[in-house]
Amino acid sequence: MVRAGLTAERVVGAAAELADEVGVDGVTVSALARRFGVKDASLYSHIRNLRDLRVRVALRANAELADRLEPAVAGRAGRDALAAFADAYREYALAHPGRYAAAQMPLTAEDIAGLDADTRCGELVYAVLRAYGLAEPDLTDAARLLRGTFHGFVTLESAGGFQHSRPTGASWAAAVDALHAALENWPRPSP
């Protein structure tokens, strides 16, 4: 019998593609096996179970996102850094909706185990905020504002939640401008 040449890497890669096509919930052991022309049971040599498969997709997505955010922020500051970060973030989320959704999955300490993609994204937000001269606890509040706004906007946009005829890209640019304004006029400015 001819082998399909499965590998943990290839399996997770196909799962990520599948997620972008049919959503995270559509990432199923059976569907993935069908895609490889293989029986369900064959995949269990490469993954522990369905959750494990999805966790690996989430970790890969987090790493991919961090890999796109890093160069966007590098060498920029203030509004430039904010806009570059925002656009890279949105582009990834819209281009890879399934992976992005997977990346939002709650992970345990076991799941992460040594990998740092999760914290990398978080640190990049703080890097973007550096030029605005905020101190704690405003820094944390501002970071949460940015994460919330970016995540919420792209989630609603991706799900088709914005019905108005206005192009969403224009609203995104306006949101970034508004966040910049909010950061510059931060309610309780640090000394």
Add this chain to the structure above:
Amino acid sequence: MVRAGLTAERVVGAAAELADEVGVDGVTVSALARRFGVKDASLYSHIRNLRDLRVRVALRANAELADRLEPAVAGRAGRDALAAFADAYREYALAHPGRYAAAQMPLTAEDIAGLDADTRCGELVYAVLRAYGLAEPDLTDAARLLRGTFHGFVTLESAGGFQHSRPTGASWAAAVDALHAALENWPRPSP
């Protein structure tokens, strides 16, 4: 044989409670049947299928949310209205995570069919913005900013995405203040 006294209303109500306890994905026909002490098949007299059940939970959640937002906004304007809307929104999302998640589900025109809860929430956002004196297209951009920020923040918070020791409630208040500042210093102010 003693009947359980099922009704479409009761079934959807139990599904909503179940969603808050175990998440939307945990809302399953079997789980719901177990909760009523009834066989799976018995539920199909009251719902069409699993998707129909979840859609009904989503519609109910939307209506409940609108019912909480309306009195919060009534009789207030500007920052007061913004803060009241925001707090009511967050309280509902945190108190009813499963229903709130269900409410984000993409619905077809069939699903909505005459109900207006979906548009009610949207209109309330515009009501909140009224006092800021924005005109189109800034109005749409601002509405999308608010929706995105509120949704993103509570989603991340609810999923445990905010790890820092800083209380999330304080960050929420800061975010609302920052949005207020952004709306008052809107980048391209309307005439």
Add this chain to the structure above:
DNA sequence: TAACCTTGCCTAGGACTCCTAGGCAAATAA
């Protein structure tokens, strides 16, 4: 080259879930 071992993929099968078809009996209306 021949024997060995690893491992990729298989078959078989159990448990759970969604859903349909058709039936009996409890609740309600005539």
Add this chain to the structure above:
DNA sequence: TTATTTGCCTAGGAGTCCTAGGCAAGGTTA
């Protein structure tokens, strides 16, 4: 009381997750 509706049932098919155990393709060593 009889007739009708309807709430809940049993039976069963299909899809999915996952385990146990087996065979043979590939690479490794004698």
